[in-house]
Amino acid sequence: MATRTPGRTSNRTGTTGRGSRGKSGDGSSGNNADGGATAENRTAEGQAASEKRARSAENRNENPSRGNEKRKPRSKESRSAFSFGDNSGPLLGAALAGAAIGFAANYGRKLLMQGMESMAGDWDEILATEHDMALAIFDKMLATDQSQTFKRKMLLMKLTHALDKHAHQEEMVVYPALRQANEQHDADLLETEHGHVKTYLYALDQMGADSPIWLDKVREFRGFISKHMHMEEEQVFPRFKQDLTEEQNSKITSLVNRDGFWMA
Ligand SMILES: [Fe+2]
Ligand SMILES: [Fe+2]
Numbered sequence: 303m304a305t306r307t308p309g310r311t312s313n314r315t316g317t318t319g320r321g322s323r324g325k326s327g328d329g330s331s332g333n334n335a336d337g338g339a340t341a342e343n344r345t346a347e348g349q350a351a352s353e354k355r356a357r358s359a360e361n362r363n364e365n366p367s368r369g370n371e372k373r374k375p376r377s378k379e380s381r382s383a384f385s386f387g388d389n390s391g392p393l394l395g396a397a398l399a400g401a402a403i404g405f406a407a408n409y410g411r412k413l414l415m416q417g418m419e420s421m422a423g424d425w426d427e428i429l430a431t432e433h434d435m436a437l438a439i440f441d442k443m444l445a446t447d448q449s450q451t452f453k454r455k456m457l458l459m460k461l462t463h464a465l466d467k468h469a470h471q472e473e474m475v476v477y478p479a480l481r482q483a484n485e486q487h488d489a490d491l492l493e494t495e496h497g498h499v500k501t502y503l504y505a506l507d508q509m510g511a512d513s514p515i516w517l518d519k520v521r522e523f524r525g526f527i528s529k530h531m532h533m534e535e536e537q538v539f540p541r542f543k544q545d546l547t548e549e550q551n552s553k554i555t556s557l558v559n560r561d562g563f564w565m566a
Contacts, residue, residue: 419562425476425555426539428562432468433531439464440524444517454511462503465527467565469496472534475557480542488538495530502526 422431439461446454473493480489502523509516543551 420555420559424543424551425558426535426543428555428558429468429472429476429539430531430535432464432471433535436461436464436468437524437528437531440520440527443520444524446517448512448514448516451511454516458503458506458511462507465499465503467562469499470565471558471561472496474561475554476539479554480538483542483545485538485542488533492530492534492538495526499523499527499530 419428419431422428439457443454443457443461446457473496477489477493480486502519506516506519506523509519513519546554
């Protein structure tokens with residue numbers, strides 16, 4: 303209020319004081335006819351504005367709940383999209399129950415899958431079983447034709463998962479153990495070949511299941527990975543295993559099963 307210009311202060315005053323005096327014919331403000339008319343207009347506008355403000359204040363005072371009624375919808379609209387509201391108990395309970403069932407089902411599936419594989423025996427026998435399972439998927443892929451794009455995609459997905467799990471068990475357990483037993487060269491060679499396996503999987507995924515060279519690529523891939531598997535099964539793993547104590551052998555088997563469980 304203190305910073306208002308004198309002119310604005312004058313207009314404001316005119317609506318309540320000088321305007322009234324002008325209306326009543328006061329000479330100090332009514333010497334100029336236009337000025338008197340302007341003062342009258344300002345007075346009328348000022349009164350209308352004052353009455354409007356007074357009515358608003360009365361409405362708020364008379365009906366305080368009205369303000370609350372207006373605020374309620376705003377409060378509802380402004381709620382977060384992540385707000386579940388007052389009756390969220392059953393909803394959250396159902397969500398938690400669903401998550402628990404899903405977790406238990408996934409846990410059971412992993413247990414079943416790795417449990418079946420662990421029945422194969424020691425770590426090298428488990429890995430050899432996985433080799434056979436992967437080669438069986440390759441054979442199903444090679445038995446498809448160009449029109450069976452959906453089947454090809456499903457088989458490629460299954461093969462990718464199987465090889466990913468298998469490579470993880472070897473890279474996280476067996477190859478490090480090989481390096482500790484001074485088999486660094488073979489461990490590094492085999493791990494490098496796992497990189498080529500991923501490149502084959504990427505190429506098949508990118509070329510599309512209806513590609514005319516899809517079968518050729520699968521055949522080439524199978525030949526490459528079969529050679530890798532033979533090296534593991536017939537050279538590297540037997541040589542490594544024959545120097546292991548029973549305790550070391552059991553430990554590697556246990557670690558391969560544990561890793562396989564989480565990757566299943
Ligand atoms: Fe391997
Ligand atoms: Fe292998």
